Amino acid sequence: MSETEKTTMAEPTVESVQCHVCSGGVMRRTSIKIYNLNLGIVLILGGLLCVGTGILTFFGLIALLIGIYFLSAKKGVWLCDKCGAIVDRL
Numbered sequence: 001m002s003e004t005e006k007t008t009m010a011e012p013t014v015e016s017v018q019c020h021v022c023s024g025g026v027m028r029r030t031s032i033k034i035y036n037l038n039l040g041i042v043l044i045l046g047g048l049l050c051v052g053t054g055i056l057t058f059f060g061l062i063a064l065l066i067g068i069y070f071l072s073a074k075k076g077v078w079l080c081d082k083c084g085a086i087v088d089r090l
C-alpha cells in the first residue's frame with residue numbers, strides 16, 4: 001500500500017527579471033555576503049587572540065565585533081542563471 005502522494009510543489013510566484021547582460025537568461029532573487037568571509041574570520045581570530053592574551057583587549061573586542069558584522073552582513077541581489085551576472089536589489 002504505497003501511495004506516493006505528490007504534493008504539488010508550491011512554486012512561489014517568484015518575480016523574475018530578464019538579464020540585461022546576456023539578454024537571454026532569467027535573473028533570480030538571492031542574497032550574497034557583502035564582505036569577504038576570510039577577512040571576517042581573520043578579524044574574529046585576531047580579536048580572540050588579543051582578548052585571550054590580555055594584550056590589546058579593547059582592540060580585540062572591536063576586531064571581534066567587526067568580524068561578526070562582516071560574517072553576518074548580507075544583501076539581496078539578482079543572480080542570472082545563465083551568465084552569473086549579479087545586480088544589486090533595492
Ligand SMILES: [Zn+2]
Nearest residue numbers: 019022080083
Ligand atoms: Zn545573464
